[in-house]
Amino acid sequence: MNKQDAIDVLNRYMDGKDNVKKDVLKSAFSEDGKVTFDIRVGNINFPDELNGNEQIASEMFGDFHDAFSQVKSYYLDQDFIELDQHRVVNQHWLVSMKERDSGNTRIGSGLYNWYFQKDEGNGWVISHVHIVIQHMISFANQNEWLSKLQQKLADYPWASKNEVVEFLNQCSELAPISSYLSEDSKG
Numbered sequence: 001m002n003k004q005d006a007i008d009v010l011n012r013y014m015d016g017k018d019n020v021k022k023d024v025l026k027s028a029f030s031e032d033g034k035v036t037f038d039i040r041v042g043n044i045n046f047p048d049e050l051n052g053n054e055q056i057a058s059e060m061f062g063d064f065h066d067a068f069s070q071v072k073s074y075y076l077d078q079d080f081i082e083l084d085q086h087r088v089v090n091q092h093w094l095v096s097m098k099e100r101d102s103g104n105t106r107i108g109s110g111l112y113n114w115y116f117q118k119d120e121g122n123g124w125v126i127s128h129v130h131i132v133i134q135h136m137i138s139f140a141n142q143n144e145w146l147s148k149l150q151q152k153l154a155d156y157p158w159a160s161k162n163e164v165v166e167f168l169n170q171c172s173e174l175a176p177i178s179s180y181l182s183e184d185s186k187g
Contacts, residue, residue, distance in 0.1 A: 001086050001116055005124045009116065010075060010091075013126060014157040016057070018071050026057035030117055030125045035060060038132045044108070046131075068097040068106065072150050075112075076161040076181070088114040092181065094164055096149055099138060105146045107168070108136035109177045134180055139173040 009028055016025025035050040050056045065071065076092035091112040099106055115128040149167055153159040161181055168178040 001118075001124055006088055006114070006116065009124045009126060010114070011157060013129075014073055014075070017060070018073055018157070020065050022057045025060070026053045027122050028126055029053035029056055030119055030127045033126055034128045036128070036130045038130065040110075040132070040134055041108075041136045043138065044133060044136045046133075067100055069100055070146060070150070071095065071097040072153075072156060074153055074157055074159040074164070076159055076164060086116040088112075088116075092161060094159065094177075094181075096146055098141065098146055102138070103141060104138045105141040106136065106138045107149075107174055107177060108133060109180060110134040135177045137174055137177060139171070145171060 012024055013028040015021060016023075016028055031053055032051070033053045033056060035056055037046045037048060039046065046060075050060055073093060073095040076094060091114060093110060093112055095106075095108045097106050098104070111132040111134070113130040113132075114126060116124050117127040119125040150156075152167055153164070165178050165181050168174040168181075
């Protein structure tokens with residue numbers, strides 16, 4: 001597996017997840033693929049584990065999109081460490097969305113840990129992803145802040161971590177995410 005293979009399957013995952021494309025999301029995973037979560041905040045819920053590409057595609061984001069609109073998620077930087085035994089660890093992410101009930105903006109961040117395998121029918125696919133949800137912050141959507149963020153991050157689903165931190169610094173409510181991403185960059 002090379003870097004471009006990883007980018008291609010990660011793009012397929014994000015397209016399926018954010019754009020509610022069940023077949024695309026299903027094709028990003030191996031038949032026996034697995035998603036596990038480490039949720040470190042109390043204001044978002046996912047099951048501990050999902051097993052099989054059918055369950056992942058059917059359940060992972062169905063209720064999620066009922067609760068949120070304008071969902072866009074980003075991988076922060078394409079400079080992930082060399083693929084080691086078909087895996088990418090500590091891939092930072094940012095999610096931006098609007099809460100349907102309150103109209104608030106919600107911004108979250110954390111890490112993906114990816115494990116890939118070769119599939120005869122779909123090329124490279126995800127065999128397992130462990131998702132760490134480090135932060136999930138809700139705040140009033142002032143001056144169309146969410147739209148401005150999503151317009152600024154035009155290379156969807158990829159974004160520069162430094163560009164994201166710079167933009168998040170404009171909103172005091174997001175200081176914990178900005179600090180997390182800045183500190184983690186120092187390494």
